[in-house]
Amino acid sequence: MFMTNLKIAIVVVLTVAGYTLIANMIPQIESEVPEELALSADASAAELVAAGERIFGGAGGCTACHGLGTRAPNLTRSTDGLGPIGARCGDRVPDQDCKTYLYTSLTDPGSYVVDGYNPIMPDADRTLPEDQIWALVAFLQAQGGVVTVTADDLVGASSAATAASAAPAAAATAPSTRDPRQLLNEFGCLACHQLDGQGTAIGPAFTDVGARLDAAAIRESILDPRVEVSAGYEAFANLMPTDFGERMTAAQLEALVDFLAQQR
């Protein structure tokens, strides 16, 4: 009798332990609580964008749909050659600026449903505090556009008043540097390419790009990445933005091309 009980206990414990082990072997993702940002009245555009990025990738839950591009438009990459959301938001609705469009899309998502997608977007008003919504708007504007959200928007501005008002333009966040290493960071190149141990290996590495391509080919790859795709990276060809020609100045482009051509 004792042995029978022992065997049953062992079977039960092993079964439970097995399931517990499986639950601990898979990727561990915790649902974060939206953090209190406590953005001050003099918050800079860069601070707003940084806060918005955290919300976009975290508690806002935006990437569950917008990160895939199947349930909702991908906002951080160019689709149909129109650029990321910051580049295309100002043209979505006639006579409506980018900031108003984005804010309205977040707080009244049924207003503007992109063709080909279902109206599944939840109302951000019900899940995020006002300052976090504005931080999100700033982050989305920064995706290929100019950030016009200011700290003034954070302080008690109602959505109606904000939609009606033309907010003062703030400092643009489009990079002005010609430092190629800064440009790599500013334009997010290292999100997919690696250089000196930094970055992610989704696209071809920059480490020896100068040995594989000459300056003209590098320039072409930046301006029109679909023309020549490196072997083995065909599956990722559509991830590379196609609007760097619009976002970079000629001087920035040439500085970057020269720098990369020297990487051998």
Next chain:
Amino acid sequence: MTSGRDALRTAGLVVGAGSLVLAAADPAWAQAAEGIREYGNFPVIGSRAAVWIAAQVHLMFAAFVLGVPMFAVVTEAIGIFGKDARYDRLSKEFTRLLLIAYSATALWGATLTFLLITLYPRFMSHLTGIFETSIWVYVGLFFVESATLYIYYYGWERWKEGRAKIFHWSLGILLNVWGTAVLFIADSWLSYMMSPPAEVTADTAPAQVQFWSAFANATWMPINIHRLIANVVFGGSIVAAYAAYRFLAARSEDERRHYDWMGYVGNFIAIGALIVLPFAGYWLGREIYEYNQAMGITMMGGFMSWLWIIQAFLIGVLFLAGNYYLWVGMGRIPGAERFTPYTKWMLLVLIIGVIVWATPHTMIANREELAAMGGTHHPFLGVLGVMSAKNTAVNLMILTTFLSFLLYRRANKRPAVSWSRQGTIVQGGVLGLAAAVVIFYGIYGYFVTAIVRIGFSVYQVLTVLAAMVVVLAVDLFMLRGAESRGAIRWGRMPPRSQYTLIILAVTFTWLMGLMGFARSGIRQHWHIWEVMRDTSQWAATPALGYAGVVISACVLIFLAIVSFVFWIGGLIEKPALARATSEAVGLSPQPAGD
């Protein structure tokens, strides 16, 4: 006498817990609580884990005490109308266990209530402010339900013949009515937390919320139906595990025969109800999506997406173990050997089905994982991870399991009707056609839009259900007056079959905990979705690893107490019961499945 004390203790606990709930419902009390603090703090494991464990263990016992009466009243009916004393005895044996299990349910219910009131006073103030009326009814139903249970059990021998027996059976039905009412009321509270009416916002005072609107909210009825069926599954599996334990501990051939048969009946009910459970789950999932797409996406594609891979694994275990038990059981049925060659093919279908079902599709991944996978969808496995493939897999698994039951059912029978050959061909044709329809829509789903594809799953489900109904109907008529190829050799089962029943019960229990986490976790940092935010230090919804540890703790606590309940139950009437029932088993020429 022991049961009398149980009754008093149960009533005392219920009254105690109910009084506290009523106290919480009092506006003055609620206001005071709100004025003093929002949250309490439970030592060591924290408030979230404390309430989680208490709620989950309470729920497991609640499922047991609601599922077993359904089991009991059905088996009693089979005993009455089939004139088979075995079933009547079986029914009584489990009703006896209910008496003790009720106490455990009340104990954990009271624990949960105390914890909620002390640890989450603001939340409880809101909830009781809306649902005070139904809380009163809920407490009242405890008294009525307990009284009905005691009359039902203690009147068993008094009302065992003729009309009196029918009256007794109707008491069993009444017991289920009370139990279902209790379930529906409790479901309204938890479903309100998931899907409060749209007009309720963070600024809405509880007194302004319309009671019926909150009570019959969007997910209330799907959860009711899902839980009703799941309770039958759960009750059946615990009954089967109990029988397995008794079988393994049996000292006589009579006991082994009795408990082998009991294990078969419990497992039959559990697997039979399990087959329809995915349909109820599908309805619930659809209602969640319709209520709030974001919540649905969080559930299926957000941070919980990996949960469904674990669920697929667990359900795979259930299907494989359930079928394995049947196949091993065919070893004790004369004539079953003619079906042995088919089992390896059925096993193959089940394994492929499990693999497809457990294939991930889209899930949150970082850049490195995306790079390793080659995109948001794995280039090879992505095609199997879509719903077209998964729905096809699960429907084929259901059909295969149904086929296992069919073969088991007719293993020792030789049809006496002249059209048996044609009937078998029709059955095979219907099953083959159903499989073809399921596969057709599975493949077609790759070529249509998502909206159209979702509709295909309905066709697949209806096809499978219709096929099962038609095949079973043909089977019932075809096997009328069938000759027996030999009596089932009850008790001639290898121990591994009984351990399979125990694994099934453990898996059902763990799965219940997992899905409880899924249902509750999709609210994320909301006590009440988009109405009341959780601002405590435990607001974050934990990752699956932590959840797995808590679920395992709940399962072990539950099984330990249930073992105690079974042990207590075994002390009463066991020798007489086993003798009486095994006599009936030994004399009965009835084949399996009857």
